[in-house]
Amino acid sequence: AQSVTQPDIHITVSEGASLELRCNYSYGATPYLFWYVQSPGQGLQLLLKYFSGDTLVQGIKGFEAEFKRSQSSFNLRKPSVHWSDAAEYFCAGIFLRQTGANNLFFGTGTRLTVIP
Amino acid sequence: EAQVTQNPRYLITVTGKKLTVTCSQNMNHEYMSWYRQDPGLGLRQIYYSMNVEVTDKGDVPEGYKVSRKEKRNFPLILESPSPNQTSLYFCASSPTTGAGSPLHFGNGTRLTVT
Numbered sequence: 636a637q638s639v640t641q642p643d644i645h646i647t648v649s650e651g652a653s654l655e656l657r658c659n660y661s662y663g664a665t666p667y668l669f670w671y672v673q674s675p676g677q678g679l680q681l682l683l684k685y686f687s688g689d690t691l692v693q694g695i696k697g698f699e700a701e702f703k704r705s706q707s708s709f710n711l712r713k714p715s716v717h718w719s720d721a722a723e724y725f726c727a728g729i730f731l732r733q734t735g736a737n738n739l740f741f742g743t744g745t746r747l748t749v750i751p
Numbered sequence: 752e753a754q755v756t757q758n759p760r761y762l763i764t765v766t767g768k769k770l771t772v773t774c775s776q777n778m779n780h781e782y783m784s785w786y787r788q789d790p791g792l793g794l795r796q797i798y799y800s801m802n803v804e805v806t807d808k809g810d811v812p813e814g815y816k817v818s819r820k821e822k823r824n825f826p827l828i829l830e831s832p833s834p835n836q837t838s839l840y841f842c843a844s845s846p847t848t849g850a851g852s853p854l855h856f857g858n859g860t861r862l863t864v865t
Contacts, residue, residue, distance in 0.1 A: 680856075
């Protein structure tokens with residue numbers, strides 16, 4: 636069955652340190668993959684997306700993600716974390732339903748805490 | 752301003768008392784969807800709509816109803832709410848149903864059923 640897995644529930648990093656959030660998917664074909672960020676009390680905002688082509692995608696706020704087919708992964712990275720990056724991050728993938736509608740499946744999220 | 756608007760932001764109700772959470776988008780989007788967010792479970796899709804008068808079940812539709820009489824509105828109806836429907840709900844829309852069409856989310860409705 637198709638799924639998206641985020642193995643880390645909570646990550647704490649120091650401000651200025653690098654960040655990597657893990658995401659794995661399970662799907663027979665290559666899914667469309669996304670990273671969303673949710674700040675406290677807010678809806679979800681799209682950080683970046685991967686459809687095909689270059690496996691390293693750049694997003695907003697200095698984030699990037701790398702698609703690795705061999706590892707079924709789509710990890711999110713940032714070279715230097717800012718305190719304002721503290722939020723919950725969701726990896727998501729689109730898998731085609733039988734009805735023809737494309738449905739977005741979300742991982743369970745990773746909460747990022749940034750310490751001074 | 753392009754946005755998805757949900758109301759109310761917070762709602763406390765009692766078991767069995769029918770309620771409606773409204774969702775409206777001003778972007779002329781075809782696709783709309785409702786999700787619920789629960790700790791440790793991420794976001795799960797409740798219902799979606801590919802266009803006016805076209806709705807279908809998501810992954811957790813039990814206990815919910817939706818309607819899409821107009822393109823801009825997609826209300827979520829709980830006919831007889833139960834405590835296990837206490838959750839954070841998000842409405843989202845996208846221009847088309849295509850895989851690449853980005854989702855725009857509302858700010859959420861936190862529902863508590865006692």
